[in-house]
Amino acid sequence: MITASGFEVMGCGMVHPQVLTNCGIDSDKYTGFAFGMGIERFAMLYYGIDDLRLFFQNDVRFLKQFG
Numbered sequence: 489m490i491t492a493s494g495f496e497v498m499g500c501g502m503v504h505p506q507v508l509t510n511c512g513i514d515s516d517k518y519t520g521f522a523f524g525m526g527i528e529r530f531a532m533l534y535y536g537i538d539d540l541r542l543f544f545q546n547d548v549r550f551l552k553q554f555g
Contacts (some may be wrong), residue, residue, distance in 0.1 A: 497529040 503520025528543045531554065538544075542550055 497533075498523060498525050500524075 505515035
């Protein structure tokens with residue numbers, strides 16, 4: 489929900505050590521931090537959508553409005 493106090497448009501978090509290990513990186517020596525911008529968050533702001541879950545319910549009637 490969008491509130492007057494703020495709105496998150498970038499997600500971030502720590503990379504699980506097993507992901508590093510699977511990529512051949514020593515997870516005892518290195519850690520990972522991932523971040524990115526969610527295009528759906530900007531679409532929410534632009535189109536005035538107040539519930540992020542609408543984008544992921546695969547309702548074709550809703551999604552056709554944006555393509």
